[in-house]
Amino acid sequence: MNIILLGPPGAGKGTQAQRLEQARGMVQLSTGDMLRHAVAAGTPIGLKAKAVMDAGELVSDAIVSALIGERLDGSAGNGAIFDGFPRTQHQAEALDLLLADRGRKLDYVIELQVDEEALVDRITGRFSCAKCGVGYHDKFKLPRVEGTCDACGAHEFKRRPDDNETTVRTRMAEYRAKTAPILPYYEERGLVRRIDGMASVEEVARQIDAVLDGEGAQQPGEGRSLQL
Numbered sequence: 001m002n003i004i005l006l007g008p009p010g011a012g013k014g015t016q017a018q019r020l021e022q023a024r025g026m027v028q029l030s031t032g033d034m035l036r037h038a039v040a041a042g043t044p045i046g047l048k049a050k051a052v053m054d055a056g057e058l059v060s061d062a063i064v065s066a067l068i069g070e071r072l073d074g075s076a077g078n079g080a081i082f083d084g085f086p087r088t089q090h091q092a093e094a095l096d097l098l099l100a101d102r103g104r105k106l107d108y109v110i111e112l113q114v115d116e117e118a119l120v121d122r123i124t125g126r127f128s129c130a131k132c133g134v135g136y137h138d139k140f141k142l143p144r145v146e147g148t149c150d151a152c153g154a155h156e157f158k159r160r161p162d163d164n165e166t167t168v169r170t171r172m173a174e175y176r177a178k179t180a181p182i183l184p185y186y187e188e189r190g191l192v193r194r195i196d197g198m199a200s201v202e203e204v205a206r207q208i209d210a211v212l213d214g215e216g217a218q219q220p221g222e223g224r225s226l227q228l
């Protein structure tokens, strides 16, 4: 199964993708993570992408589509969770080609619907373990023992440089202008399932499971009687 998690920054895509990896053996393909690794490693792509990411703008379609292409084969077993990709119509079309070339297809596009104002709070408080990457939050999810990662016991944590309010506002504007408009492309194919991303992490997970297990909510418009 191959799915896209779609939603503005802070909607919970990464959290849910990590859970799906563990629960279903799927592979999270996050272009944001790939780009952050490239920046940290100082690769040519990283050097190009850093300023764009710090500003909250979008990296070029060619770069991110190439990154996904390189990693797609590693997710062939139980499928891929696309997290933060595609973000433009061009990327959506590139993904279709990349999948078709491998005899694969998209099963669902899961849109996490959220209230943008609440997201600023969510994003500016988040941090993660520097060693294993597990996510935490200043208000909503502190480590059980202060300064120690629950998952791996490490003592170092990190915050993303683009998780500040100014950059978050730009990232949201980019989402509204370039990413939300790709939804109709998938709606036409009946792939979109909408989920309340403001619910608890557990409830969002339950709703995603229901979709993947074929018990998902109706598509808007489904079940309506035909007007002849």
Ligand code: AMP
Pocket: 009, 031, 032, 033, 035, 052, 053, 054, 056, 057, 058, 059, 060, 061, 064, 083, 084, 085, 086, 087, 091, 162, 171
């Ligand atoms: P994310 O971790 O998904 O929030 O991405 C962090 C930043 O990486 C974004 O604000 C963009 O600058 C860049 N980025 C990640 N994925 C993409 C993508 N699919 N297309 C363009 N830029 C991206």
